[in-house]
Amino acid sequence: LALIIDGTAGFWCKLSFENGKEALKPLQENYVDVVLMDIEMPEMNGIECVRRLKPLKPEVDFLMLSIRQDDEAVFQSICAGASGYLLKDTPPAELLVAIQEVKAGGAPMSAGIARKVIQSFHKLKASPLSERETEILRLLSQGMNYKSVAKALFLSPHTVKTHIKNIYGKLHVNSRAEAVRKGIEDKLI
Structure with missing residues (x-):
């Protein structure tokens, strides 16, 4: 990969590493525009490496390059700070275009990955709980x-019980434990 990048006019591979752990310090100390990051690496995976580096180097774009196509890898990468996600079978010419795209402010993704991201938004639904009910469930x-909860929110215990009754009804549960479990599973809290 470094040979392809170095062999293309306008591109230069400045650093290369075998694992995320050995990349941490040099990437903090050197100026780079784009980092191509694999997920599956020894000692420290690419997602954790991005998670640690992005706050320290917010100007750097991290472009994940992986064989993994599962939702967890894709969304953890994006949440960690990746600006794009390509599969390792991406042809070299497309990879070079993706590097230019991410440098220009884009978010390049392999077609199948982009579809996963779009579908995840289709699955999102508005919370059935009001802001106050969500706050109570979180507590x-x-x-x-x-x-x-009543004391923390400056409410009467009766008001809190009413909200909890409404939470149970909206979530179709019968206990506090079920409500909390459902709230976590449905990403309401």
């Missing part, structure tokens, strides 16, 4: 009881 998930 319950932190182990607070009804009275503590």
